[in-house]
Amino acid sequence: MQLIVEQPAASWYKQQLELKNGESVRIFIKLGGCSTVVPGLSLGVNKELPINPGLSATVEGVTFFIEEANLWYLDNKGLRITFDEQHEEIDMIVE
Template identity: 65%
Template sequence: MKLAVEQAAARWYKDQMGLSDGDSLRIFIRLGGCGSVHPGLSLGIAKEEPRNPGLIQQTEGITFFMEEDNVWYVDNKELRISFDDRYEEIKMEVV
């Protein structure tokens, strides 16, 4: 399993959420939304410190992570977080 965060996506989060170098963002599973991996579930993000990270990636000074008890969502694949210039929005996909 792997977590890959593109620089453009990390910069977008820094700008939109007022983040500073050293801050952490938790990627978590939530009910509802437009998730394509598991019906009825999608991914959310929150500014929090890691407790027991299962996946972790530092990009642009920000630590992105998913706690160990949520990595089943990725199911031995890669979670890619990118920024879509065309729509000016974040794209999270499991590949």
């Protein structure tokens, strides 16, 4: 199980959330949205400090993480975060 944040996605988040090097982004479970993993739940992001990270990746000077308590959502799979340039949007792919 691993967290992969591709460089274009990290750059997009850095710009959109006005992130500076050394800051962090929490990936969390939220009610609603579109998911192929758990119906009725999806992933969201927020600029936050980690408390007990289960997975993390530092890209473009920013640490992206998922708290240990939220790893159940991935069902022992990994998460890849990509940026779709054609549609100018983020894709979160559980693989």
